[in-house]
Amino acid sequence: MDDTAIRLEGVTKAFGGRKVLDDVTLDVRRKSGFCLLGRSGTGKSVTLKHIIGLMHPDRGRVLVEGRDVTVLGRRELAEVRRRMGFLFQNAALFDSITVGENVAFPMRRHTDSNDKTIRESARAKLADVGLENEYDKMPADLSGGMKKRAALARAMALDPDILLVDEPSAGLDPITSDEIDDLLVDLKKRGTTIVMVTHDIPSARHVADDLAFLHEGKVIARGTAEELERSEHDLVRAFMRSEGAG
Amino acid sequence: MLERVGAALIAVLSWIGDVALWGVRALRDAFLPPYEFGEIARHVFEIGWRSTPLIATSGMAIGVVLSMHTRASLERFGAEAMIPAGLAIALIRETGPLVTALLVAGRVGAGIGAELGAMKVTEQIDALEAVAVDSFKYLAVTRIVACILAMPLLTTITNFFGILGGWIAEFTISGMTYRLYFNRAFSLIEFQDFVPATIKTAVFGLIIGTVASYLGFTTTQGTEGVGRTSTRSVVLSSIMIIVTNVVLVKLIFFIYPERA
Numbered sequence: 001m002d003d004t005a006i007r008l009e010g011v012t013k014a015f016g017g018r019k020v021l022d023d024v025t026l027d028v029r030r031k032s033g034f035c036l037l038g039r040s041g042t043g044k045s046v047t048l049k050h051i052i053g054l055m056h057p058d059r060g061r062v063l064v065e066g067r068d069v070t071v072l073g074r075r076e077l078a079e080v081r082r083r084m085g086f087l088f089q090n091a092a093l094f095d096s097i098t099v100g101e102n103v104a105f106p107m108r109r110h111t112d113s114n115d116k117t118i119r120e121s122a123r124a125k126l127a128d129v130g131l132e133n134e135y136d137k138m139p140a141d142l143s144g145g146m147k148k149r150a151a152l153a154r155a156m157a158l159d160p161d162i163l164l165v166d167e168p169s170a171g172l173d174p175i176t177s178d179e180i181d182d183l184l185v186d187l188k189k190r191g192t193t194i195v196m197v198t199h200d201i202p203s204a205r206h207v208a209d210d211l212a213f214l215h216e217g218k219v220i221a222r223g224t225a226e227e228l229e230r231s232e233h234d235l236v237r238a239f240m241r242s243e244g245a246g
Numbered sequence: 247m248l249e250r251v252g253a254a255l256i257a258v259l260s261w262i263g264d265v266a267l268w269g270v271r272a273l274r275d276a277f278l279p280p281y282e283f284g285e286i287a288r289h290v291f292e293i294g295w296r297s298t299p300l301i302a303t304s305g306m307a308i309g310v311v312l313s314m315h316t317r318a319s320l321e322r323f324g325a326e327a328m329i330p331a332g333l334a335i336a337l338i339r340e341t342g343p344l345v346t347a348l349l350v351a352g353r354v355g356a357g358i359g360a361e362l363g364a365m366k367v368t369e370q371i372d373a374l375e376a377v378a379v380d381s382f383k384y385l386a387v388t389r390i391v392a393c394i395l396a397m398p399l400l401t402t403i404t405n406f407f408g409i410l411g412g413w414i415a416e417f418t419i420s421g422m423t424y425r426l427y428f429n430r431a432f433s434l435i436e437f438q439d440f441v442p443a444t445i446k447t448a449v450f451g452l453i454i455g456t457v458a459s460y461l462g463f464t465t466t467q468g469t470e471g472v473g474r475t476s477t478r479s480v481v482l483s484s485i486m487i488i489v490t491n492v493v494l495v496k497l498i499f500f501i502y503p504e505r506a
């Protein structure tokens with residue numbers, strides 16, 4: 001059985017004539033932690049959005065569990081997405097419903113569980129990210145870091161096979177950031193494929209087995225954290241030596 | 247110069263085409279599962295019930311004003327007895343649907359445009375897609391269907407309060423009883439008067455929901471873009487309602503020549 005969970009083949013994407021992704025090819029193994037690194041604006045978040053089918057490449061294919069999400073119809077794409085979780089960079093919580101209902105929302109849409117079970121599950125997911133007491137609060141009442149954690153709980157709501165996380169530790173204090181990293185590692189151990197975008201190098205080292213460095217639309221380095229530290233590119237080595245913006 | 251006018255015209259026609267396709271797609275998707283009955287009911291409440299105070303007050307005021315104007319004209323010919331019927335015909339056939347649509351475009355169109363626009367720029371629409379929910383169906387179709395359902399109900403409220411306002415004005419001037427007033431008001435009204443008017447209001451609902459949701463989904467440029475979407479939703483849906491009304495009136499006269 002193929003060990004690849006996600007595969008990008010020659011993906012090219014341009015915005016207004018500027019190539020953000022230029023013939024990018026990479027693959028992510030099942031049940032592994034993969035981290036995309038790179039300076040701001042180098043297409044890391046764009047790559048994640050291609051994987052979940054929110055963006056379509058100008059050229060190339062994006063295979064998730066062997067299915068090309070760039071050509072799937074709405075219903076087939078929804079099936080693929082049901083097995084994925086996505087943490088947005090800015091959290092993107094639904095601001096008209098409570099934090100708890102944000103987490104419960106995917107369960108209400110895609111499971112037959114009753115209200116009590118869904119609420120209990122949502123509370124458990126919130127507890128995983130340290131927000132068990134915030135169920136009835138509105139997203140506007142949370143701090144930036146709490147929103148991020150709530151959004152992570154929502155991304156985990158359906159126990160996805162693949163979890164895409166965009167800057168999970170941005171805006172979090174170091175202790176909470178470590179707790180989130182531990183949670184991601186725990187999910188990985190339980191069989192979830194983690195694809196993470198971050199500037200936080202300690203976090204990347206902790207969660208990822210495999211890293212790729214994007215620069216000017218291309219993957220210029222690929223390997224373990226130790227291999228990237230020995231990269232032939234000065235930029236990659238300098239990046240790996242930094243503590244990151246967090 | 248000619249080239250620029252041509253390009254602008256093409257841009258406008260292209261925009262109208264996109265909006266029309268958006269509306270057609272919404273109507274088609276409304277009949278395909280999964281059915282979002284709960285969301286539609288919630289939006290009918292939001293759009294319909296919460297618009298009632300505005301609609302009722304406006305309807306009443308329009309009834310009073312129309313009655314006063316009609317009296318000024320008809321009493322010259324000694325035809326004051328025709329005031330209730332004239333007012334009812336004017337309200338049910340034309341004034342009620344049009345005024346309701348313009349009021350709803352202002353209140354609801356702006357709201358839908360701003361809400362969806364804000365969801366777009368904060369990636370909440372993408373977040374819906376990411377949790378495998380069809381954002382078009384969940385956000386746009388439900389609102390469009392709710393507008394279509396709510397408009398005839400709101401128009402009925404406008405008409406009722408308009409006729410009531412007409413009676414209040416008439417009672418104040420001539421002391422006419424409500425029983426006589428309403429008997430006269432509905433003496434010339436037939437069931438067929440309601441059919442084209444109801445279809446017309448449903449079309450206006452379709453226009454409001456379609457234009458506002460399309461603009462919301464295509465919002466760009468952050469909070470400034472949200473503000474612009476809100477304004478454009480009102481302006482463009484109002485223009486489209488007024489223009490469509492001309493076409494619909496012509497069409498109604500063609501289908502029901504006795505209404506001409």
